[in-house]
Amino acid sequence: MRDPVSKTIVDIKPSGIRKFFDIVATMKDAISLGVGEPDFDTPWRIRDEGIYSLTKGKTHYTSNTGLMELREAISDYLKRKYSLSYDAASEVMVTVGGSEAIDIALRAMLDTGDEVIIPQPSYVSYEPCTILAGGKPVFINLKEENCFRLTAKELEDAITEKTKILILPFPNNPTGAIMEREDIEAIARVVIEHDLFVLTDEIYSELTYKEEHVSIASLPGMKERTVYINGFSKAFAMTGWRLGYACAPSVILKQMLKIHQFAIMCAPVTSQHAAIEALRNCDAEVSSMKQEYDRRRRFLVHSFREMGLSCFEPFGAFYIFPSIKKFGMTSDDFATALLKEQKVAVVPGTAFGASGEGYVRISYAYSLKRLKEALVRIEAFLKDHEGA
Amino acid sequence: MNELRTKILNYIEDNARVSASELSILIGEDEEAVEKEIALMEKENIISGYNTMINWDKVGVEKVTALIEVRVTPQRGMGFDNVAKMIYEYPEVDSVYLISGGFDLMVTIEGMTLKEVASFVSDKLSPMDSVLSTKTNFILKRYKDHRIIMTEEKEDEREMVSF
Structure with missing residues (x-):
């Protein structure tokens, strides 16, 4: 029999921490600080709109691009929040989560051999999606001494003649790093000078705890070379609704839409109706969730520093990314030992790229009460391993 | 502030x-x-006190809470304040609010038997000079109080680890 599976797919390496996840799966009584989704349920008014749309029989396909009313709401929201101007009819499309948008943007823009610069540690899908689109991933190892921000110099050094796209994953999962205005202005200058395109994944943009988030797409000369990706999962606690969106110049968006149209048809209609309510009437809910995350963030950073765990202060998303280098273990060993000895699950930094070695990702999408229980166990673990 | x-x-x-x-x-x-x-x-009495939300149902302690709508005649120079005071001074009274709409004062009483509430209303409240009428509503089930949902407990149903 011939090999039934594609060589390209087989060559995509499975997550390097498979073993760790196999253990997690068997330990149902562990305290997990490992999730990448909000602990809050979707605000009721959003759920209620979803239900209402169902009672009205809104159960059919929508246009491939998504409901016009939703696209208009997205366009208004982005204008209001981030001073972005996207035409609802030609520059906005609704996708199945931000993750679909990442995939189809790369497929729409890459030819075989084009290089994609991926700063790491970062979300797990950029590399495989680049490879599946025929591109070549080129990694930049972000550094803690730069607060895990991307510098213009690091970008310059990674650019070759084949570079086409820079992926900009800020606010960042897993580090919690943000890029402030002067940081992205420096990046934009390099991007324009080298005629690159940017895929900016701003799924955590509502969750910043310093200055207001600034999108690279709002800088002069950047809109025409940016695919802007966002979604409802993190800001509105809507992970299970699978809804995101992409905004881009129509010349790019048209090609993305082709892939979406053939592979997906359209995003779930119930989610689309609910999302209109999210964008228009949920500022209070969003800000109260953000306030709660911010408190937990302060609490965790403070507690870890008290325990003697070195931890730069993250200003975005809902993760902290402490360094575990002084324990002389790899991230994977550290996470496995913590799980086995104290039954606390955290994610090894290496899940997010080789440069995550020496770190673990700790999510604070948990109640303060839960975090405190976990901290007691982590502290005991650290004591046991100090001076090892 | x-x-x-x-x-x-x-x-x-x-x-x-x-x-x-x-x-x-x-x-x-x-x-x-x-x-x-x-x-x-x-x-400064900005923080006036600290209370504990207790789910008495769970420990099997029977408590009765009544919301009593009271219509009163305001008194010259005093408005409703005087009659409100005459009501809130009773220790069994939990809260007293001046209300807009079909009646004037909302009085809540907690922690007594049905009979005790009834006798409070007929012996103390109704006979007051300025009280025109009362309507007593008993609470049957407490779904949510002070932003706390009393009737359901939720487990964390999320996957243990996700990216």
């Missing part, structure tokens, strides 16, 4: 038992300043 007060009050409204040291970490302020501000607000 200053920013520190807003931050403190926002948090302790739902978490009265937080210590000053923990609160100062959560809101990113100096511990001593937080402690001082709380003491000051207690003194």
Whole structure:
């Protein structure tokens, strides 16, 4: 029999921490600080709109691009929040989560051999999606001494003649790093000078705890070379609704839409109706969730520093990314030992790229009460391993 | 109101038992300043008290809560304040509100038997000179109180680990 599976797919390496996840799966009584989704349920008014749309029989396909009313709401929201101007009819499309948008943007823009610069540690899908689109991933190892921000110099050094796209994953999962205005202005200058395109994944943009988030797409000369990706999962606690969106110049968006149209048809209609309510009437809910995350963030950073765990202060998303280098273990060993000895699950930094070695990702999408229980166990673990 | 007060009050409204040291970490302020501000607000009666939400149903203690709508005649020069005082001075009265709409005062009474509430209404409340009429509503089930949902407990159903 011939090999039934594609060589390209087989060559995509499975997550390097498979073993760790196999253990997690068997330990149902562990305290997990490992999730990448909000602990809050979707605000009721959003759920209620979803239900209402169902009672009205809104159960059919929508246009491939998504409901016009939703696209208009997205366009208004982005204008209001981030001073972005996207035409609802030609520059906005609704996708199945931000993750679909990442995939189809790369497929729409890459030819075989084009290089994609991926700063790491970062979300797990950029590399495989680049490879599946025929591109070549080129990694930049972000550094803690730069607060895990991307510098213009690091970008310059990674650019070759084949570079086409820079992926900009800020606010960042897993580090919690943000890029402030002067940081992205420096990046934009390099991007324009080298005629690159940017895929900016701003799924955590509502969750910043310093200055207001600034999108690279709002800088002069950047809109025409940016695919802007966002979604409802993190800001509105809507992970299970699978809804995101992409905004881009129509010349790019048209090609993305082709892939979406053939592979997906359209995003779930119930989610689309609910999302209109999210964008228009949920500022209070969003800000109260953000306030709660911010408190937990302060609490965790403070507690870890008290325990003697070195931890730069993250200003975005809902993760902290402490360094575990002084324990002389790899991230994977550290996470496995913590799980086995104290039954606390955290994610090894290496899940997010080789440069995550020496770190673990700790999510604070948990109640303060839960975090405190976990901290007691982590502290005991650290004591046991100090001076090892 | 200053920013520190807003931050403190926002948090302790739902978490009265937080210590000053923990609160100062959560809101990113100096511990001593937080402690001082709380003491000051207690003194100024901005923080008027700290209550505990108890789900009495769960321990099988029978409690009766009544919401009594009261229509009264306002008194010259006193408005409703005088009659409100005559009602709220009774220790069994839980709260008294002046209400807009079809009646004037909303009085809540908690922790007594049906019979005791009935006799409070007929012996004390109704006979008051300015009270025109009363309507007593008994609470049958407490679904949500002070932003706390009393009727359901939720498990964390999320996957243990996700990216």
